[in-house]
Amino acid sequence: MATVVLKRTGQKMPLVGFGLWKVTKDTCAETVFNAIKAGYRLLDGAGDYGNEKQAGEGVKKALAAGIVKREELFITSKLWNTFHAHDHVKALAKKQLSDWGLDYFDLYLVHFPISLKYVDPTHRYPPEWFGDDGKVYTQNTPLQETWKAMEELVDEGLAKNIGLSNCQGSLIIDLFRYARIEPAVLQIEHHPYLTQEPLVQLCKTFGIAVTGYSSFGPQSYVELGMAKGTSLFEHDVITSVAKSQGRSVTQILLRWATQRGIAVVPKSNNHDRLVQNLDCNTFDIPEADMKKISSLNIGLRLNDPAEIDPRLAIFA
Template sequence: MLRTTQRRITLLRSHLYTNHRSYSTTQHSKMTAVTPTATFTLNNGHTIPAVGLGTWQSKPGEVGEAVLAAIDAGYTHIDGAYVYGNEKEIGEALKKAFTSGKIKRENLFYTSKLWNTFHQPSKVSEAITKTLSDLQLDYLDLYLIHWPVSFQPGSDLFPKDKDGKVITDPTDIVDTWKELEKLVDAGKVRSIGVSNADVATLKKVIDNARIKPVINQVELHPYLPQPALLEYAKKENVLLTAYSPLGSGKDHSPLKEQVIVDIAKKHGKDPGQILLSWAVQRGTVVIPKSVKAERIASNRKIEKLSEEEIAQINGIKERVRIVDPKEFWGLDLFKGDTADK
């Protein structure tokens, strides 16, 4: 099953990569100064480090060392997911970090995500048990519904019919959410949230929640700033976490925008640090991914930008959604709105 899962994830990767005003630098959740140790306070009182290490696409044999390098560099926030297929290795790395005294469990913020094949209420407990076992943790700091779509349960994480179309399941996200609330009650997770939710989906969860989501993790960068979603989330005091905060890293990337390059030179920073600083300053958590120790350390070095610099970055007009399920699943989860007018 592991080989099949990794093959599916490799396929997915190839498809993906061949409460204020939307652009305000004021944060809706209380945030400390824009520094490498910046934190946000969630709507339930827990805090989350503003910069975390993303582990998507981090290969077995690399991800454990990346996690240890991140902790050595001062990170206290690691973002993972069951579907990434690397949480066992992350668990071993965390065990080393705890036993060596590099970090205490209570000082680490770990996020994982419920995969689409576990949305049926009877499957949620199975999923969290597996994740906690792989990570060798007693609880998660944050557990997210990875995508607002349910897949047919089973060992195949990307089930498809004979025509190659993904097989969905009719489970409603509200029913899944109620099971996540029970995990909070049981002490298995401290905070819960969603991922890849548009305004309509986020509103649906909030309107039916006993425990309000604290986070919505979505694609965010200057090519996809999602102002309408950010404005709604701020109004509801739900924090956004930005995945792919540096864009695709390909030739056509925010990293190569002249305005970003110029601001980076002015600050003595690299373009990636400017993009991450911009994201945190507009009130979002960032989870840049890398397996290189030098880059991991570099990504954490954010600093405050001027209002003029923020406005210049906000002025970038290009609009690109990198992670679009229309392309790899044939599902239009964002209703065709890639520009987010």
């Protein structure tokens, strides 16, 4: 399995993982079990997805069946915005580990560089973006405080690696000024309509591995009613490359990323597509076609918190 080696720990993170975003609770356990059975070793979850208990059940079933050992899996989770205060970070990470039925995460990410007012998990979980009245309440917790608590998770063995998600260059550069443990991974929205090449280059310079989510662009948001722009599945450039390679459009979109060293975490509830996605690293796209795909960049960002509240314009 193709991997990327994480700088500080030397741990190997698979280049292709299974994403748990939008996987429904009632199917999650079986979907995770089937993904592991099909050969997936990286599972990308988050507290905000609301399905970590079910994902953990799928992992437990796979372990019990002898398909894998725990150390053969690479499990990622993320810290939600309402838990950025120092003392809330560890409490939330422990809750999430309990939900998964795990002793440690291989990777734990700050989901967004956005601090929102604390919501007690016993009151509402996952808390999402809003207070009980449907309004957004920010909280004045700096990333430096949150990151110190993230580092303590590593010290205590609750997370092997820590990282960031949805962060831009200026904040990453600032974090490097005070970080005792540098971020191992940055997870970003990444597809041919949003290539983010300067950010990817910055991460390469700093030795930060990059994971791309929403690899299929607008298609990733259809079921949420949030799709914008022309589907990459129907774009002439993508379909022509797929035809010339004898591959599916999803395999082309995933290989375009992994061929450039960027990990991907696609999700599928269809078993055949799940297997097909995992098989995206068994061929190479010609360099001329790689450039054609990259030239589709139009800066189309589909996951932008500014659309929830202008005070959350982290990509402005």
